[in-house]
């Protein structure tokens with residue numbers, strides 16, 4: 128095998144873990160091409176934010192200082208002339224995205240952990256009983272005007288009576304996988320289906336165009352994703368570790384905090400980032416729920432397209448300042464998304 | 476501390492996997508639960524730890540009824556087959572974890588961790604992560620974590636089964652010395668009869684969730700209570716030949732062995748160990764056989780003989796030289812032969 132022809136050297140991989148020179152060349156060519164496809168728009172947005180309107184219209188100009196003279200007019204307009212009108216949506220975006228993400232990741236992780244470790248067994252009869260009683264309650268309140276708190280208490284009492292007596296005799300029951308499917312199915316429908324009910328709901332309770340409404344909505348929309356992603360991460364933690372900690376004297380909360388969470392850190396970081404990006408970029412729900420006070424960045428960017436035709440230069444500035452925190456977050460969380468944490472836990 | 480299991484049962488749904496376990500383990504005793512894979516040993520151990528609920532029966536540790544006590548209040552220490560090291564903690568943090576939960580002062584904790592690490596020769600590895608250790612070292616960390624506090628009982632579930640044969644021998648010796656030194660009651664689960672025989676003060680043999688016999692290793696070997704125990708303990712296993720008892724002899728196919736004082740029986744399982752019989756000339760032997768194969772192990776020769784369809788194993792010295800298919804006779808030492816009821820497998824006494 129010492130004498131390999133040039134053809135073999137080019138096209139045969141030297142070992143299972145290495146690539147042949149020819150395929151390596153091809154691979155890098157494709158990767159570089161794709162990197163250009165991905166990075167060019169970012170570059171374009173960045174340089175456009177320093178262009179004057181006529182430069183945009185006369186373009187295309189690719190290289191600042193060579194093709195055109197950069198100007199800070201758009202940045203001045205956005206930060207000085209608009210001032211608070213930029214800052215407010217920006218802060219709204221930060222508050223709403225961060226809060227809803229923290230809440231969704233916290234609640235969703237707890238739910239995912241429970242779905243991994245605790246075996247649920249919900250009788251179908253009990254579920255059916257709940258639905259029937261809920262329908263009856265709504266009907267009674269809307270049609271006969273019964274006071275809602277009394278109706279609710281009666282319905283709850285009936286439900287517990289039913290669940291602990293007849294409900295037990297049903298054979299078919301739902302398990303953890305059914306519960307998970309139900310949670311994920313909430314995300315299968317496009318959000319536009321839920322937009323009107325959500326709008327009416329917040330209108331009714333007078334919370335339209337508030338942070339609370341936005342945070343609650345984003346949290347609810349992103350919860351299924353968190354549960355779905357985190358379940359796999361928790362399932363990857365050997366139960367031996369938790370049993371060992373239990374015998375060593377740890378309480379359940381303690382086990383979750385000192386064993387489970389540290390080991391799920393890569394999953395938590397990745398999930399946090401994904402959900403944060405989803406919340407940060409969300410447009411459709413924000414369009415309905417917020418109008419002025421709770422308006423977020425995506426709405427502001429879209430608004431630049433409005434009355435005077437597309438204002439590319441202003442839009443570019445907004446996009447640049449919108450991308451910045453996400454890139455920062457990604458760099459910060461990057462080192463936590465490392466793999467291979469579990470090595471050394473079990474077996475020799 | 477003394478550990479008492481009183482008629483303990485465990486069912487998963489309608490499947491009963493531990494069927495009435497009675498054990499009285501003395502303070503400081505090393506008891507080994509031995510049985511084939513799937514016989515319910517781990518389940519029994521996990522019930523003592525509190526990781527599985529006890530379906531029926533009661534469990535006492537010391538003077539305390541702990542049947543329904545949560546694991547963290549039982550003060551037991553357990554070594555898992557998988558070691559279950561916390562991969563995100565250093566060796567020192569792993570060993571110190573139980574003490575940290577007890578809120579021990581820092582300097583005391585450090586001293587205890589060092590002492591425990593020293594017992595298993597890990598002093599130089601305290602700052603490493605588990606992933607940077609070899610299998611044997613991980614095993615030692617798991618041991619040290621169990622020994623760092625003074626538990627009422629050590630529980631070990633096949634702690635050596637993931638090590639290679641040589642290391643297993645070394646760790647076995649260390650484990651025995653450590654247990655004697657610490658004097659803590661130990662319940663040790665294994666499917667390896669050599670481990671059981673070498674480590675235990677008493678061996679408890681289980682089969683399909685039923686306790687077969689509890690006795691010191693020598694007693695288990697010499698006087699197995701059932702045919703299962705007889706076959707399970709010893710390597711090569713005890714020979715079992717089916718026959719009948721009449722007129723002070725056991726008659727089997729192609730021969731008979733004089734065995735006085737036994738009542739006549741239609742069918743009986745006649746057992747004798749490979750070292751309690753001898754190969755002689757075909758016309759002199761109590762049983763007539765044909766050599767099936769010979770294996771020279773270095774210090775002895777294991778000779779497998781065929782009596783009809785049955786195989787009988789005989790231990791001969793290393794110079795034994797006969798070819799396969801030669802005819803031989805087998806002489807059995809009647810004093811060492813054991814009889815078992817053919818149907819129930821229970822030992823039949825004279």
Ligand SMILES: Nc1ncnc2c1ncn2[C@@H]1O[C@H](COP(=O)(O)OP(=O)(O)O)[C@@H](O)[C@H]1O
Pocket residue numbers: 487492510511512513514515516517518519
């Ligand atoms: N959680 C469980 N649910 C149902 N059956 C189980 C469960 N755990 C163990 N078993 C069954 O109980 C029997 C004994 O298991 P185990 O105690 O682990 O055996 P071993 O003696 O190999 O340690 C096995 O047949 C196993 O299939």
Ligand SMILES: [Mg+2]
Pocket residue numbers: 513516517518632
């Ligand atoms: Mg087992």
